[in-house]
Amino acid sequence: MSWDPVYRFVQRIPRGSVLTYGALARALRLPGGARSAGRAMAATPSGKGIPWHRVVGERGKILIREPYASLQKKLLESEGVKIVESRVDLRRHLWKPSRKAPLKHKVTRKRTRK
DNA sequence: CATCTGACGACCG
């Protein structure tokens, strides 16, 4: 599975903003929905400047487990994102992707049904 | 090939 489109999209999230797995999945039409977004993020290649920490759960909650949860919180706070009870204030930081079709490349997926 | 396991989220009580 090539998650490249996901990573490219995540890289567009501006500093100080966050996106939810669900929104990410919907924006890219990921087969499998939010959970696919989660799988993609779990496989995020490190050292490529991908701001993986800007992706949180539907209600702004940090869903990843330790030790990464702490790192994510730290990274977000360093960008000015306030976190309360492991939760981001989505009303202030949720990023609204531009409606400019971000789907230049479709996410490739294994054929489930032929 | 059979099962299990999630960086999810909708639903329900």
Place this chain on the structure above:
DNA sequence: GCGGTCGCCAGAT
């Protein structure tokens, strides 16, 4: 708001 169940589906075992 919280916890449990369920659908989802790629990888790992």
